[in-house]
Amino acid sequence: MSKRDYYDVLGVSKSASPEEIKKAYRKLAIQFHPDKNPGDKQAEENFKEAAEAYEVLSDPQKKARYDQYGHAGMSGAGGGFGGGGGFGGGMSMEDIFSQFGDIFGGGGFGGFGGGSQRSQAARGSNLRVRIKLNLQDMVEGTQKTIKVKKMKSAPGATAKTCPTCHGSGAQVKVMNTMFGQMQTQTTCGTCQGLGKVADKIPAGANEHGLIREDEEVTINIPAGAREGIQLNVRGKGNDAPFGGTPGDLLVVVEEEVDKTIKREGDNLHQELYISFAEAALGTSKELSTVGGQVKIKVEAGTQSGKILRLAGKGLPSIDSYGKGDMFVHINVWTPQNLNPTQKDFFEQQLESGEMVAEPSGKEKSFFDKVKDLFS
Numbered sequence: 568m569s570k571r572d573y574y575d576v577l578g579v580s581k582s583a584s585p586e587e588i589k590k591a592y593r594k595l596a597i598q599f600h601p602d603k604n605p606g607d608k609q610a611e612e613n614f615k616e617a618a619e620a621y622e623v624l625s626d627p628q629k630k631a632r633y634d635q636y637g638h639a640g641m642s643g644a645g646g647g648f649g650g651g652g653g654f655g656g657g658m659s660m661e662d663i664f665s666q667f668g669d670i671f672g673g674g675g676f677g678g679f680g681g682g683s684q685r686s687q688a689a690r691g692s693n694l695r696v697r698i699k700l701n702l703q704d705m706v707e708g709t710q711k712t713i714k715v716k717k718m719k720s721a722p723g724a725t726a727k728t729c730p731t732c733h734g735s736g737a738q739v740k741v742m743n744t745m746f747g748q749m750q751t752q753t754t755c756g757t758c759q760g761l762g763k764v765a766d767k768i769p770a771g772a773n774e775h776g777l778i779r780e781d782e783e784v785t786i787n788i789p790a791g792a793r794e795g796i797q798l799n800v801r802g803k804g805n806d807a808p809f810g811g812t813p814g815d816l817l818v819v820v821e822e823e824v825d826k827t828i829k830r831e832g833d834n835l836h837q838e839l840y841i842s843f844a845e846a847a848l849g850t851s852k853e854l855s856t857v858g859g860q861v862k863i864k865v866e867a868g869t870q871s872g873k874i875l876r877l878a879g880k881g882l883p884s885i886d887s888y889g890k891g892d893m894f895v896h897i898n899v900w901t902p903q904n905l906n907p908t909q910k911d912f913f914e915q916q917l918e919s920g921e922m923v924a925e926p927s928g929k930e931k932s933f934f935d936k937v938k939d940l941f942s
């Protein structure tokens with residue numbers, strides 16, 4: 568289906584002023600309004616078509632793109648309506664009616680949904696920082712104090728009520744229309760809707776009385792935090808202009824790479840080296856891992872490559888109440904640089920023919936072990 572040119576739809580020339588475009592759209596919106604044309608599909612199509620044309624031609628950026636590329640310039644990221652919907656499907660009736668706040672104003676135009684209240688409570692912007700955590704922090708949770716550069720209310724900064732809107736944050740215009748008097752409400756241009764403007768601004772502060780400063784913030788990190796997780800510290804972002812609610816501090820977790828312990832999901836993997844003699848005779852070892860020391864019992868005759876599973880010694884799970892496991896990979900260290908006594912011992916063993924590799928067939932191959940880990 569070929570789309571009609573937006574200028575043709577509104578019946579205006581390419582050089583039409585914003586006021587002319589608005590006027591043309593108002594006329595069509597009234598003519599094709601569904602309340603006036605119940606059940607008339609064609610009127611509804613015309614109504615939507617006009618709304619779409621107006622949506623583009625009333626927005627300087629979209630209009631410029633449309634002028635340059637036509638309809639082709641209107642699809643794709645950033646060009647569409649309300650977040651990526653694109654133009655293909657046209658506007659919903661809801662979109663259209665919400666647009667009417669600008670066209671017809673707030674005052675009682677039946678069915679047009681009323682104007683949006685524009686005065687906004689001032690809120691500071693959010694700040695985002697990164698924080699490095701080691702595995703220990705992730706297992707046990709921790710508290711970190713970091714220095715944050717943020718916008719703070721400068722001492723001595725004062726504000727006064729906006730002289731233009733008298734604190735409401737909105738400017739109301741009264742228009743005479745064919746429906747009678749109507750009010751249009753727009754954001755106050757003097758205070759950008761804050762209702763207040765600066766009175767005294769100390770040196771170094773911006774027009775909102777804010778100044779950039781370091782602040783130490785202590786962040787509680789719960790057990791189970793993981794790479795990429797975002798923690799929200801309420802109220803620790805930038806201060807709001809003139810005493811509103813401060814923004815939040817968003818803390819993004821980064822995992823510190825550990826040289827000896829590898830993480831795989833909630834599970835941890837660590838290597839343990841034992842001597843040839845320990846492997847043959849059995850021993851017990853202390854392994855220092857996340858959360859402290861762990862005692863490991865090594866059975867007599869343990870083969871290199873054996874994997875011991877320590878249930879529940881991994882990371883707390885994010886999506887369930889459980890905990891991951893710790894896998895200890897045993898490596899038998901073959902002796903090097905033997906002294907004469909050791910050399911004698913091994914030579915005797917070799918000559919006797921009693922110390923030989925004799926797998927019983929019950930040993931798990933490397934691949935079986937890997938399979939076990941994932942089952």
Ligand SMILES: [Zn+2]
Pocket residue numbers: 729730731732733734735736737755756757758759760761762763
């Ligand atoms: Zn104002």
